[in-house]
Amino acid sequence: MKVLVPVKRVIDYNVKVRVKADQSGVDMANVKMSMNPFDEIAVEEAVRLKEQGKAKEVVVLSIGPGQATETIRTALAMGADRGILVKTDQTVEPLAVAKIIKAVVESEKPDFVITGKQAIDDDANQVGQMLAALLDWPQATFAHALELGDGNAKVTREIDGGLQVVDVKLPAVMTTDLRLNQPRYASLPNIMKAKKKPIDEKSPADLGVDITPRLKVLKVSEPPKRGGGVKVASASELLDRLKADGVL
């Protein structure tokens, strides 16, 4: 079977983002960019399926500027077979991302799409579900464990109350949660090999998808700051303070 893994290039999770003074967005200048951590988990899971002989080919897709090629190369170095870059410098909202992936699914015909449950930049948590709906496929979001069967996938999901197991028919979309696996670091030889793997480039227009944003961002502002606190010397003093504040 073939697995398609959509991945996003985002500001690295260790970077403390700063809002621009003119409130037009966050400062992206000279900021370290990386693969969205949830998407790394998705790549790892797909590569493991290949190593277990359950998947024949792992195709990685990214939508973004030319530099998203680096994100695809990272996935190829982890073990994916080839990449597709849908190149655009515009902001692509989740619904348009889902439409682009749908167009790629229609030409690539994967049996399984695995992607991160959310990107850590816009924190939207939408693309996997939207893609599944557009394709009329089932979904297994927030995956904690995967058991791939013949024509089905049994997925343990992280839900608010604990864990839930669902069984979905393939083809399906799965989105990853944190504890599905621990992504590997690419070895140097694999990084070298990845440079020779093919990356196909397309545009949203090639796929017939209109990516004009529907939402208008009026501003991006700093969250309210918390006032500086005080250090207390003992448990007893702490409780006195909390009592005085009326929270105990």
Place this chain on the structure above:
Amino acid sequence: MASLVIAEHDNAALKDATHKTVSAAAQISTPVHVLVAGENCAAIAEAAAKIAGVEKVLLADAAIYARQLAEPMQALILSLADGYDAILAPATTTGKNILPRVAAKLDVPQISEILKVVSPDTFERPIYAGNAIETLQAPAGKKVITVRTTAFKAAGPGGSAAIEKIASAADPGLSKFVGETLSKSERPELTSAKIVISGGRGLGSAENFKLLDSIADRLHAAVGASRAAVDAGYVANDYQVGQTGKAVAPELYIAVGISGAIQHLAGMKDSKVIVAINKDEEAPIFQVADYGLVGDLFKILPELDEELGKRGYK
């Protein structure tokens, strides 16, 4: 026209997240209707009918909705969508699972985890783990929205809505529920507790994590955890507070042995009062804490427990 709120429940009890979502919906489009989809859930519909500001409760009681799986829920909500200009769900794992499917099928963008309704078409939502707040204006047409429940007050009691039974939509038959493992606890729910005590990697083991239990019991607090503590296997995933876990905003949040990664702060920095207990004076958690206790948590926790006992917290 009207708003439709998707009720959060487990067929046994209506969750407070519903009441909070009703508050958000009332600021966007009235009247507010609530959809209760489940199995043997007539009592849930009766509870939803008592929420102030709810005009009508739609009850879809059928086996296919027992677990509110995304695919049949999508079909059900779409069958009702014509009558509404806003469809809302709480940003719980159930709401997040279902609602983007509805938005995609309606060909409208979804606005996730709103913190504030600025006007009926303009909303604030967190991005970058809450390190920035985006103000978005939605286009004309239907709005599909999930609600960060900690940011809205629960709508009170006093309603007397009509309950209308509705037919099931066709079951797409793409997925089935196999089973679940739910954490059992006598304590309040993490997302609605007045006091939360959370532990991090500093606790060192699942055994040590239990040091929080006695204090939590004395304070009637919920117990949470950082991602590090969950990854290390000290507690189950449903304890996780943070960017990708649960968002909490209690009156009092006590962080024990948690360094304060931005991803954790994202889930708790809207708490009214924050207490941090950590041996590392430089830990980032102290930058958001109102009160900090620097020291060995294995000494401080027993002291705190004893002191609470002395003061009559049982």
